[in-house]
Amino acid sequence: MNKLDPGHLYDEPMQVVSEGGAVVILGPNAVAIAMTPEAARQSAALLLVAATTAEASAGSTAPALPIDQG
Numbered sequence: 894m895n896k897l898d899p900g901h902l903y904d905e906p907m908q909v910v911s912e913g914g915a916v917v918i919l920g921p922n923a924v925a926i927a928m929t930p931e932a933a934r935q936s937a938a939l940l941l942v943a944a945t946t947a948e949a950s951a952g953s954t955a956p957a958l959p960i961d962q963g
Contacts, residue, residue, distance in 0.1 A: 909933075 908919040916933035918926045928936065 903921045905921070907921075907924075910917050910919075912927075914930070915927045916930055918924070918928070918933075920926075
C-alpha cells in the first residue's frame with residue numbers, strides 16, 4: 894500500500910475561484926477541479942477537520958491515502 898510521502902507536502906494554499914456557478918480549485922502540479930457549490934462547502938468542512946487533525950498529530954507517520962486502499 895502506498896503512503897503519503899511527507900517530502901511531497903505542499904505548503905501553499907490552493908487557488909479557489911467561482912466560475913459560471915461552479916467552484917474551481919487550482920492546485921500545485923496542474924491540479925484542477927470544478928465542483929458544485931454544495932460539494933465545495935462539504936469539501937471545505939472536511940478540509941478543516943483534516944487540517945485540525947493533522948496539526949494535532951504532527952510528527953506521526955504519514956497515513957495511507959484513501960485512493961490507495963482499493
